[in-house]
Amino acid sequence: MEFGVGYFPTHDGMDPGALARMLEERGQNAVLFAEHTHIPASRETPYPGGDLPAKYWHCYDLFVALTAAAAATSKLRVGSGVCLVIQRDPIITAHEVASIDHLSGGRLEFGVGAGWNREEMRNHGTDPRTRMALLRERVEAMKAIWTQVEASYTGTHVSFERIWSYPKPAQQPHPPILVGGDGPTVLDRVIAFGDEWIPNYLGDPAIFDRIRELRARAERPVGVQLLSAPADPAALERMRDAGVRRANHWLPSGSRGTVERALDRWEDAIAKLNGELS
Numbered sequence: 412m413e414f415g416v417g418y419f420p421t422h423d424g425m426d427p428g429a430l431a432r433m434l435e436e437r438g439q440n441a442v443l444f445a446e447h448t449h450i451p452a453s454r455e456t457p458y459p460g461g462d463l464p465a466k467y468w469h470c471y472d473l474f475v476a477l478t479a480a481a482a483a484t485s486k487l488r489v490g491s492g493v494c495l496v497i498q499r500d501p502i503i504t505a506h507e508v509a510s511i512d513h514l515s516g517g518r519l520e521f522g523v524g525a526g527w528n529r530e531e532m533r534n535h536g537t538d539p540r541t542r543m544a545l546l547r548e549r550v551e552a553m554k555a556i557w558t559q560v561e562a563s564y565t566g567t568h569v570s571f572e573r574i575w576s577y578p579k580p581a582q583q584p585h586p587p588i589l590v591g592g593d594g595p596t597v598l599d600r601v602i603a604f605g606d607e608w609i610p611n612y613l614g615d616p617a618i619f620d621r622i623r624e625l626r627a628r629a630e631r632p633v634g635v636q637l638l639s640a641p642a643d644p645a646a647l648e649r650m651r652d653a654g655v656r657r658a659n660h661w662l663p664s665g666s667r668g669t670v671e672r673a674l675d676r677w678e679d680a681i682a683k684l685n686g687e688l689s
Contacts, residue, residue: 412647412650412651412655412656412657412658413440413441413656413657413658414439414440414657414658414659414660414677414681415434415439415440415441415442415443415488415636415657415658415659415660416434416439416441416442416443416659416660416661416662416674416677417442417443417444417445417492417638417639417659417660417661417662418430418442418443418444418445418661418662418664419444419445419466419467419469419470419664420444420445420470420471420476420664421466421469421470421471421664422469422470422471423469423664424466424664424665424666424670425664425665425666425667425669425670426479427442427444427471427476427477427479427480428479428480428482428483429483429667430442430480430662430670431479431480431481431483431484431487431489432483432484433667433670433671433674434484434487434674435484435485435486435487437674437678439487440487440488440657441487441488441489441490441520441657441659442480442487442488442489442490443489443490443491443492443520443522443638443659444470444473444476444477444480444489444490444491444492445467445470445473445492445493446470446473446491446493446494446495447467447468447470447495447528447531448472448495448498448531448535449468449531449534450463450467450468450528450531451528451530451531451534453530455529455530456527456528456529456530456531458527459527466664469664473491473494474507474511477489477490477491477511477519478511478514481511481514481515481518481519482514484518485516486518487518488518488519488520489511489515489518489519489520490519490520490521490522490589491520491521491522491523491589492522492589492591492609492638492659493522493523493524493589493591493609494521494522494523494524495524495525495526495531496523496524496525496546496549496550497525497526497532497535497537497542497545497546497549498526498531498532498535498537499535499549501549501552501553501556501569502552502556502571502574502576504549504553505552505553505556505557505576506556506576508521508553508557508580508585508586509556509557509576509577509578509579509580509585510578512580512581512582512585512586513578513579513580513581515581516581517580517581517582517586519580519582519586520586520587520589521585521586521587521588521589522589522590522591522609523546523550523588523589523590523591523605524546524590524591524592525542525543525545525546525592526542541568543596543600544567544568545568545569546600547600547603547604548564548566548567548568548569549568549569550588550604551564551566551569551604552564552566552569552571553585554584554585554588554604556574556576557579557580557584557585558579558584558585560575561573561574561575562574562575562576587606587607587634588604588605588606588607589605589606589607589608589609589636590604590605590607590608590609591609591610591638592610593610593611593613593618593621597610598621598624598625598628601625601629601633602625602628602629602633605633606633606634607633607634607635607636607656608622608625608633608634608635608636609635609636609637609638609659610637610638611637611638611639612637612638612639612640612641612646612650612658613639614641614646616649618637619649619653622635622653622654622655623653626654634656635653635654635655635656636655636656636657636658636659637650637655637657637658637659638659638661639659639660639661640658640659640660641660641680642660642676642677642679642680643680644680644681644683644684647680647681647684648684651684660677662674662677
């Protein structure tokens, strides 16, 4: 099992390039950045975790942060965990994804999701009631752009005819699509257009039943990563036994010292899992 970290790349925290370089030097496999363009001040939609942390509205642009991380490293996988595709133009986003994957030599992992904040969606012109259908069409449209010399796509929400867009991604046929979320229909989306499922691990053992369900339903290999992995060797062992490909631990946004202390705890848990520490 691989190990990575998730991070909100805030302007007042550790620089995403410096963070990525440190993670590569210390043997982590990946960094996944969160995305929010803004947070509506109304706070009509409740945050699932209680009070909304300020880091949600202090992030650098996702693709700027990914570029900085990719440029500062040579082996580290860089990715989104997740990109709010329903709030983005699919042609522009496809171009950004392909550009970073090409420049990084094929190191991008594209986590996608619909998000939870309905006012945020509406500010981008998205109707929350149709967000899942929109998510699927935008991902399908981006796949067409990445894989077709002259791409076309026709759907209910996304349509374009005969476009040229380069560069194409370095990874073939495209960077892996990691589908986020843990709702009742998320496995349908993973099977429909994903390469991997990347839900948050919330300590509920039912997640392992759903991993088994995904593998039973899928007619092709589908990987699983987990976000919010705790620095707990017992929990990591269960993930490994379940065939999870990568466990990703959220690091706090802050100074280098704050990040390093949290990374030390994560690395200690990994070492204990691997029998390197008693």
